[in-house]
Amino acid sequence: MPPLTVKPMDAVVALYSEGNQELTEAIVESLSRAIFAGGPFAPAGVAQRILARISYQALKLTTRRRKADGDARKSGMYSNPILERSQHPYAQALMNSSCDDTEALVEGGDPMNGPYMMISPEILKNGGFWDRTFLHSVQGRDVQLRFIWETQATYQEARSRLEKGKAVRMKAVAAGTGLSMVLVYDRLVKDGFDPARMTVRITDRDQANADKTGRLLAKLNSTKGRVTAGETTGGISVGTEDLFADEPVSGGAGVEKYDVVTAVGILEYFQGCTSGSTERSHRLSESVDTTTAHHLAEKLDAMTADTGALVVNTYRPHASIRIMELFGRRFDYRHIENLSELLATANFRNPRLIGSGNIYDLKVYGKEPAKRD
Numbered sequence: 001m002p003p004l005t006v007k008p009m010d011a012v013v014a015l016y017s018e019g020n021q022e023l024t025e026a027i028v029e030s031l032s033r034a035i036f037a038g039g040p041f042a043p044a045g046v047a048q049r050i051l052a053r054i055s056y057q058a059l060k061l062t063t064r065r066r067k068a069d070g071d072a073r074k075s076g077m078y079s080n081p082i083l084e085r086s087q088h089p090y091a092q093a094l095m096n097s098s099c100d101d102t103e104a105l106v107e108g109g110d111p112m113n114g115p116y117m118m119i120s121p122e123i124l125k126n127g128g129f130w131d132r133t134f135l136h137s138v139q140g141r142d143v144q145l146r147f148i149w150e151t152q153a154t155y156q157e158a159r160s161r162l163e164k165g166k167a168v169r170m171k172a173v174a175a176g177t178g179l180s181m182v183l184v185y186d187r188l189v190k191d192g193f194d195p196a197r198m199t200v201r202i203t204d205r206d207q208a209n210a211d212k213t214g215r216l217l218a219k220l221n222s223t224k225g226r227v228t229a230g231e232t233t234g235g236i237s238v239g240t241e242d243l244f245a246d247e248p249v250s251g252g253a254g255v256e257k258y259d260v261v262t263a264v265g266i267l268e269y270f271q272g273c274t275s276g277s278t279e280r281s282h283r284l285s286e287s288v289d290t291t292t293a294h295h296l297a298e299k300l301d302a303m304t305a306d307t308g309a310l311v312v313n314t315y316r317p318h319a320s321i322r323i324m325e326l327f328g329r330r331f332d333y334r335h336i337e338n339l340s341e342l343l344a345t346a347n348f349r350n351p352r353l354i355g356s357g358n359i360y361d362l363k364v365y366g367k368e369p370a371k372r373d
Contacts, residue, residue: 004030004122008131009089011117012110016177016212021219028220030120032183035151038121043145043357044138052138053319056326058082063326078327090114090134094327113177115143139320142357146313149355149362150264151180155187157260157309157364158198162188167197167233171258171303174266178202178213178238181262182223185236189222196234201258203241213238243299244291257305263296264362268315268331270296273342276317276333278325293332297346304367310348314339314361321359336361 004026006014011027014020044052063080083091093111114135117123127135134140154170161168172181181202189195202213217223217236228235271277272293279286304310314334321331334342339361340351348365355362 004120005126006123007126007128008114008117008123008135009110011120011123012113015113015179015216016110018215024216024219025221027117027120027123028183028186030122031116032187034119034121035148035183036155036187038119041145041148041355044141048138048141049319049358052323055137056319056323059323059326065328086130086133088130088134091130094324097328113179115140116147116179119144119148137320138318138358139324142320142359145355145357146264146360146362147180150262150311150313151183153311153354153362153364154180154260154262155184157311158184158188159191159193161259162193162197167199168260169199169201169256169258169305170260171201171203171262173203173241173243173261173263173300173303175202175204175209175213175262176206176265177209177216178204179216180264182213182216182220186220186222195226198236199231199233200236201231202236202238205240205242207240210238210240244295257308258303259305259308260311261300261304261308262311263300264311264313267293267296267312267334267339267342271332273334273338274332275335275338278330278332281317281322282325293342294345297342297348301346301348301367304348306367308367310343310365310367312339312343312363312365314363316359316361318359336363339363 004011006023006027014023015027059080059082062082063078065078077097078095080095083095090111114131118127118131118135118140124136158168158170170181170184172178175181181200185198185200188198202210204210204213214227217227217238223236226234226236228237230239231237270291270293271289274293277286278284300310314336315331316335317331317333325331336351336353343349343351343365347368349368350366351363353361353363
């Protein structure tokens, strides 16, 4: 493997572009070592949390929303001299959005994969000032922890079933580029488990994310010979899916369900069983969404096997999240009690706390079959 001398954002480009197979393998191996054999991992400390609050106040004073020029803006939706000076891709993503309809969302483009690269000690040491400022901040560290915990929890749930001689079906919902699930599959294959007993489905609403995942899978030795166009027993597949518009490939009536489902980084965009929201915090008008967190929970219930596990996260407000709200992002906040209340309506019980940071908790919920009359 070549030495990892790449910077974080260059590593993201290498993973999801054509070519760079040897470098891609080295990046994945480094991330895998750090996640499965590294640590300990800890959230940002007091000094970083204080700095986040100072940064929030500074950005609050210097951020401006650009006026629309007809139906479009000549440049980004927001301007900020501090972020513009950095010329960092993460800063550009924060100030811009692909369109007005997605302004409230944290889109899963390359900059949002940047914090994951900082998990690798080799890549972390190559990061510059702005990489550490944006990707290794309070929120960046929590994003890394959430990713580590998601990957470890998914791996343990799958491995426990494989060790009992069972087959395992896994699905990553709204997974962005699905890197966590790819790392799990890669590690299980390298551990010697039979790929024929593992069925993996990675989905996201964004076609660009699905395409990036496809390019990554085509380059890894553990996956490139097992990628299938659609979901096939013993294969790993990726595709686009709108949970509330599409008929599920699996998990419907009479269709085999999944043993492990991951739904990380999605619930914070849905109303229902919340402790607060961006709108309430800023005293903004809050329209009632027709699709709520309860609808999502029902979808997760429908696709998870009776003995299955759901990997999901909470979302708590913090100064570093308030920074994102300055740039139009909108969130619904949940503590552990809110999450448990929500998922109890969809037959998920007996949660296990995997880890807690400043912003995220990650939990695994067991499935409790619905009682029949």
